[in-house]
Amino acid sequence: MPLKVHQFPCLSDNYGFLIRDEATGRTACVDTPDADAILAQLDELGWGLDLILNTHWHPDHAGGNAKIKQVTGCQIVGPKEVTRIAPLDRPVGEGDVVELGDTRFEVLETGGHTLGHLSYVDRADRIAFVGDTLFALGCGRLFEGTAEQMWTSLSRLAALPDDTRVYCAHEYTASNARFALSVDHSPAMKARAEQVFAARERGEWTVPTTIGQEKAANPFLRAPLLKGGLGLEGASDAEAFAAVRQAKDAFRG
Ligand SMILES: [Zn+2]
Numbered sequence: 001m002p003l004k005v006h007q008f009p010c011l012s013d014n015y016g017f018l019i020r021d022e023a024t025g026r027t028a029c030v031d032t033p034d035a036d037a038i039l040a041q042l043d044e045l046g047w048g049l050d051l052i053l054n055t056h057w058h059p060d061h062a063g064g065n066a067k068i069k070q071v072t073g074c075q076i077v078g079p080k081e082v083t084r085i086a087p088l089d090r091p092v093g094e095g096d097v098v099e100l101g102d103t104r105f106e107v108l109e110t111g112g113h114t115l116g117h118l119s120y121v122d123r124a125d126r127i128a129f130v131g132d133t134l135f136a137l138g139c140g141r142l143f144e145g146t147a148e149q150m151w152t153s154l155s156r157l158a159a160l161p162d163d164t165r166v167y168c169a170h171e172y173t174a175s176n177a178r179f180a181l182s183v184d185h186s187p188a189m190k191a192r193a194e195q196v197f198a199a200r201e202r203g204e205w206t207v208p209t210t211i212g213q214e215k216a217a218n219p220f221l222r223a224p225l226l227k228g229g230l231g232l233e234g235a236s237d238a239e240a241f242a243a244v245r246q247a248k249d250a251f252r253g
Pocket residue numbers: 056058061113132
């Protein structure tokens with residue numbers, strides 16, 4: 001039976017994700033941007049909570065851990081860095097498997113935004129929770145890691161099957177699309193940006209995206225193909241990625 005994903009907006013531009021392994025009824029919460037909002041959603045769904053899966057330590061991802069654990073008695077799984085700000089029951093890292101009933105999440109190290117950032121991949125359902133590593137048409141800022149580390153992380157996510165649904169933690173897509181159009185003038189990019197602007201006009205979410213959609217238009221994943229336009233012939237792929245990331249940091253669109 002598939003994994004059910006209940007998505008809802010919270011804080012200014014975060015998404016909350018409550019998930020349920022339909023075969024066993026086990027439930028989890030991916031990151032804890034807003035404890036009260038998450039507890040209210042659980043109430044509405046009539047779900048208990050067995051597990052929190054943290055992607056990284058930032059307060060809009062782990063800040064609700066303590067309160068949610070206190071109310072629900074759930075276990076908290078995440079990278080060790082979470083203990084800087086919030087309780088953690090089981091530190092996990094590359095190659096670990098987290099089980100939610102019959103659903104198995106592979107833990108992938110996807111550092112760069114923070115050093116210990118993790119992604120959780122359910123290969124059977126083709127679902128990936130990627131926190132602030134990969135966004136629709138964007139990627140996370142490099143607060144702690146190097147461009148090389150982030151490029152490696154993004155490349156690992158890009159290697160997942162094209163139909164993998166990618167649950168990013170923020171609705172940043174319209175702003176990402178404006179930047180993407182400034183570095184990529186391809187018809188595919190223009191078409192995707194138009195879709196995004198229209199969807200946002202209608203108040204629709206652009207998350208989840210898919211690996212295939214991002215490989216086709218995300219300027220960070222496509223950095224190696226943009227070398228010519230950036231005047232970076234001869235640069236490594238990681239250097240091209242670094243240039244696109246720097247351009248985004250400086251972009252005022
Ligand atoms: Zn973050």
